[in-house]
Amino acid sequence: MHAITRMVGPARCATFKMQMTSVTFLYTRYKKMEACITPIPEGAQQLQKFPKRLFAVPPRILEGTPGVTEEVYEEDKKLWKKHVDTYKRVNKLIGKSRYRNIMDMNAGLGSFAAVLDSPGSWVMNVVPTISERNTLGIIYERGLIGIYHDWCEAFSTYPRTYDLIHASGVFSLYQNKCDLEDILLEMDRILRPEGTVILRDNVEVLNKVRRTVTGMRWKSKLLDHEDGPLVPEKLLIAVKTYWVGREEGSSS
Template sequence: KMKACVTPLPDVQNPSEVAGGAIKPFPSRLNAVPPKISNGLIPGVSSEAYQKDNKMWKKHVKAYSNVNKYLLTGRYRNIMDMNAGFGGFAAAIESPKSWVMNVVPTIAKIATLGAVYERGLIGIYHDWCEAFSTYPRTYDLIHASGLFTLYSNKCSMEDILLEMDRILRPEGAVIMRDDVDVLTKVNKLARGMRWNTKLVDHEDGPLVREKVLYAVKQYWVGGNQTAAS
């Protein structure tokens, strides 16, 4: 039996109500609690949890900018968040000079794309074991939080890193946060791809297992030597 491919809007009780909940004008809606969350339409997510997540990402982005001085300057125009959650990273960037493609992995425990849209952000569902369509652009900055742990039993780190390298422009930057053991392996692979990398402690100190790996894809070309067959 075929199922409807369009999700119906929630029922309303009277003509004055807005189906799904009223949305504030932009940019106020960027940090307001999305109606899908305030109305309990995303299971297991409360308004308090959303606000806590929002606050956390503002803290993370501030720490990022202390290491990557270009992050909030507008240098990175095309940005991707590979594991966007509620779009907190994109909201914390909040710059008219940049836009963020918020990707919600299809294997994520919670389907959050609706909340991303209600914040006035753009996004898409995607499985990172598959190639991502980059037409018509590549990206200046890629952010990946918890992505390698999420896909640890799905596909290899090498495949994900190669896909990141493919969609990242030369001299583009990458920010990855994950468990220290995971990032240690990622760091080794990234160096093999000729990325410049820097592994940094969590902003709350070295005792936190979660670390941040900063990387820059180098602009390089092959040498003049030709290989003999």
């Protein structure tokens, strides 16, 4: 650019750059586009119509997916049916129109979203990039939506997008990767005021989380596992309260 400035002079440099931009735009506009739609894989013909495909065994599991067999898939469905039933007993609004935008931060096989049974809601299924199993394809074949994400980074969405955030094992997964405070702050950003968070994790991890969310003005409650108090995995149910800062000089 310095050479261009010397040739055409500072006054004409901006005009020259605009002309170059126009040429680039015209070239891009009239360039013949290539086919970019991914063809349907052969196994897709086996997919059932929605909503039956939510619970049918996805073709890629039948064809062979490392770490995921038909038995593992069926057990996962049963497990999350039990978990979601517990959530609905604790919070009667789950499955109703109260929670329209829902996120599962560690979706696994997508069974949480599948058994939620809420036609008025949609679930963003997130597969952490550091997960041991790549399950996003299975989620797609169940008729669900999903995305890869590293929870040490910000999630690409507007603030206050989600009404309910579900996170199973997220903090244990990222325990030695990044600070849990950073993950919680990102959750706070994308959760609407008076939105709900359901955390399922080891009790030691959840105790640390609870101390942090108290400082964030979340109301939280620690609950035992469905199978009893001796199970180290617990539930932390939290609600992001609506609050505003006071102006200077105002009485408390």
